[in-house]
Amino acid sequence: MSLLSLPLGYVPLVDAAPLILAEALGFAAEEGLELHLRPSPSWASLRDMLAAGQVVAAQMLAPLPVASALGLGGSTAQFEALMVLNVNGDTIGVSQALAARIRAAGHRFDFRDAGAAGQALLPAAGDQLRIGVPFPFSMHMELIRYWLDGLGLPLPAMLDIRTVPPPRMAEALAAGEIDAFCVGEPWGSVAVDAGAGSLLLPGSAIWAFAPEKVLATRRGWAEAEPALAGRLMRAVWRAGRWLGQAANASVASELLAVPGRLAVPAEVIERALTGRVLISARGEERRSPGLITFHAGAANFPWRSQAAWIGARLARRHGLAPEPAIAAARAVFRSDLYRLHLAQAGAELPSASDKVEGSLADPTPAPSVQGRLILAPDRFFDARVFDPDEPMR
Amino acid sequence: MSGTAALGTHPETAATHRTDGAAKTGVPVGDAAESGIGPTHSGWTAAVRVARLVVLAHPALEGRMVKPLSIVVVEKDRERAMMIVDGLQEAGDFDIVVIAEEAGLARRIAQRNPDLVLIDAGNPSRDALEDLTLASTPMERPVAMFVDQSDAALTRAAIEAGVSAYVVDGLRSERIKPILDAAIARFHMVQKMRVELAETRRALEERKVIDRAKGILMRARGIGEDEAYGLLRKAAMDQGKKLADIAQALVMATDLLK
Numbered sequence: 132m133s134l135l136s137l138p139l140g141y142v143p144l145v146d147a148a149p150l151i152l153a154e155a156l157g158f159a160a161e162e163g164l165e166l167h168l169r170p171s172p173s174w175a176s177l178r179d180m181l182a183a184g185q186v187v188a189a190q191m192l193a194p195l196p197v198a199s200a201l202g203l204g205g206s207t208a209q210f211e212a213l214m215v216l217n218v219n220g221d222t223i224g225v226s227q228a229l230a231a232r233i234r235a236a237g238h239r240f241d242f243r244d245a246g247a248a249g250q251a252l253l254p255a256a257g258d259q260l261r262i263g264v265p266f267p268f269s270m271h272m273e274l275i276r277y278w279l280d281g282l283g284l285p286l287p288a289m290l291d292i293r294t295v296p297p298p299r300m301a302e303a304l305a306a307g308e309i310d311a312f313c314v315g316e317p318w319g320s321v322a323v324d325a326g327a328g329s330l331l332l333p334g335s336a337i338w339a340f341a342p343e344k345v346l347a348t349r350r351g352w353a354e355a356e357p358a359l360a361g362r363l364m365r366a367v368w369r370a371g372r373w374l375g376q377a378a379n380a381s382v383a384s385e386l387l388a389v390p391g392r393l394a395v396p397a398e399v400i401e402r403a404l405t406g407r408v409l410i411s412a413r414g415e416e417r418r419s420p421g422l423i424t425f426h427a428g429a430a431n432f433p434w435r436s437q438a439a440w441i442g443a444r445l446a447r448r449h450g451l452a453p454e455p456a457i458a459a460a461r462a463v464f465r466s467d468l469y470r471l472h473l474a475q476a477g478a479e480l481p482s483a484s485d486k487v488e489g490s491l492a493d494p495t496p497a498p499s500v501q502g503r504l505i506l507a508p509d510r511f512f513d514a515r516v517f518d519p520d521e522p523m524r
Numbered sequence: 525m526s527g528t529a530a531l532g533t534h535p536e537t538a539a540t541h542r543t544d545g546a547a548k549t550g551v552p553v554g555d556a557a558e559s560g561i562g563p564t565h566s567g568w569t570a571a572v573r574v575a576r577l578v579v580l581a582h583p584a585l586e587g588r589m590v591k592p593l594s595i596v597v598v599e600k601d602r603e604r605a606m607m608i609v610d611g612l613q614e615a616g617d618f619d620i621v622v623i624a625e626e627a628g629l630a631r632r633i634a635q636r637n638p639d640l641v642l643i644d645a646g647n648p649s650r651d652a653l654e655d656l657t658l659a660s661t662p663m664e665r666p667v668a669m670f671v672d673q674s675d676a677a678l679t680r681a682a683i684e685a686g687v688s689a690y691v692v693d694g695l696r697s698e699r700i701k702p703i704l705d706a707a708i709a710r711f712h713m714v715q716k717m718r719v720e721l722a723e724t725r726r727a728l729e730e731r732k733v734i735d736r737a738k739g740i741l742m743r744a745r746g747i748g749e750d751e752a753y754g755l756l757r758k759a760a761m762d763q764g765k766k767l768a769d770i771a772q773a774l775v776m777a778t779d780l781l782k
Contacts, residue, residue, distance in 0.1 A: 175651050176646075183679060183683050185683060266651050299649070308627050
């Protein structure tokens with residue numbers, strides 16, 4: 132049987148792994164697909180490629196298709212998220228100078244407690260705090276804003292959260308253009324290895340179950356091409372399931388490390404996949420088991436409530452009416468298509484498509500229409516919850 | 525070129541006439557510092573070309589002066605920047621600034637407030653331009669032009685060529701098209717040169733490796749150059765591999781045995 136060729140776009144990051152490995156490990160071929168993976172140097176270019184049909188699907192920052200639906204950003208093309216590729220995967224790092232001041236104030240860099248880290252960071256930063264994120268519409272931006280806003284401290288007079296391309300993050304930190312960053316792995320670890328800074332927190336310390344990247348397509352494509360969409364989603368889901376097995380971490384790292392994929396040493400990639408992270412050039416190691424999640428806890432299910440949270444945050448920051456923004460955001464995360472296409476693959480399917488975000492402190496069994504569903508902890512660092520039925524509370 | 529007379533001159537002194545009879549004058553020129561891109565960027569600074577070209581008073585606009593579109597080209601490589609600027613100048617009268625520095629890109633562009641920004645789609649710093657889309661007033665807000673563009677073929681051509689263009693919202697597409705056409709043509713040219721350069725380099729590298737492998741064989745087996753080459757070629761054919769790969773393997777193995 133000849134394989135159907137499907138062009139797919141990604142940005143070289145650890146969380147592109149489900150797409151890269153769906154092809155490399157034969158999950159795509161099992162579904163009769165041959166994925167032509169096209170790396171993109173930037174999210175804006177990837178968005179163009181997807182909008183113009185150069186690729187039919189792409190790894191995408193979860194807030195990006197939501198922002199497009201809200202009319203934000205330099206594009207009017209519309210997208211939808213068929214599934215979540217991974218939950219979490221970002222790290223927050225600070226410059227050497229800032230790290231020294233934070234340590235001097237007694238913070239231990241436990242890589243766990245976002246409240247304590249924030250309480251130490253803000254006084255140490257003083258009047259000026261410049262933070263690099265990869266894109267204005269990204270989980271990185273949302274986590275940083277949620278964290279800083281939730282600390283209950285006055286923010287620095289000169290707070291500047293600006294876009295810095297991930298491959299430049301270490302350089303920008305070392306050059307003093309920024310004081311801190313939030314970036315997807317492997318770029319946080321690369322900054323540590325370059326001696327540019329220390330890692331303060333994993334993104335998961337701010338929100339334990341943040342939808343980080345999604346599999347995005349142009350709006351309407353998945354319904355126009357249901358067979359293709361289903362095959363693609365199942366291949367990617369199986370790659371995520373494979374990635375979710377701890378024993379596969381080192382093989383996955385080797386497969387991702389090669390030139391033409393991520394082109395960084397396998398050992399650096401493995402830190403994120405195993406959750407054993409070096410936080411400073413001195414070699415201090417921290418354990419962070421949920422640093423990135425590709426499968427566990429129904430990680431791939433695109434909860435409408437996750438999209439609603441993103442929509443509510445974007446609306447508040449950009450001065451949009453919240454209710455229509457939340458409604459538009461919810462429509463972007465296609466939990467209905469996920470149910471349709473992944474039932475036959477055996478994916479756990481929750482009974483509801485919304486959950487109260489931030490309510491689970493421990494793994495919790497949940498009602499499902501298929502499979503035995505254990506939801507993973509999804510707490511926010513400040514213990515607030517987001518109830519999609521009362522989004523403005 | 526018709527525009528050079530006005531380069532860097534003050535508006536009043538630049539008033540001349542074109543052969544087609546249309547009146548023209550210089551563009552209001554910013555302060556002298558505009559021509560550089562900051563003191564931190566030696567070498568490149570002097571080379572940055574600020575093309576201050578002429579304005580055509582278009583009769584259809586009731587005698588009102590139309591400012592030439594201001595274009596920022598983001599390009600680190602000086603040669604390539606020049607090619608693009610030259611191409612744009614052939615396409616019309618534009619006010620062009622090249623920015624080579626990637627640090628603080630959004631701020632640098634915002635300070636110039638151009639009508640249009642051209643950037644290589646292969647440049648990771650393109651994402652920094654997205655910050656500009658959050659500008660407070662709609663007319664200051666640049667949009668990536670492709671998506672709004674009714675001309676799908678042009679959009680596709682631009683993406684294929686690796687041109688990303690950001691334009692001020694509301695700029696009429698007939699004013700953008702010649703710019704983009706010129707940029708696309710130049711980007712293609714640049715792309716072709718890049719590929720050719722890479723191929724030349726690779727060929728050179730391969731020849732060096734093959735020469736080394738030949739030398740190794742000649743010494744080890746006491747044979748002549750032609751015979752050594754024949755051996756390498758036969759090994760390549762037998763194994764269905766490239767000659768350069770066989771040579772590389774031999775060189776590497778020999779290095780290990782040293």
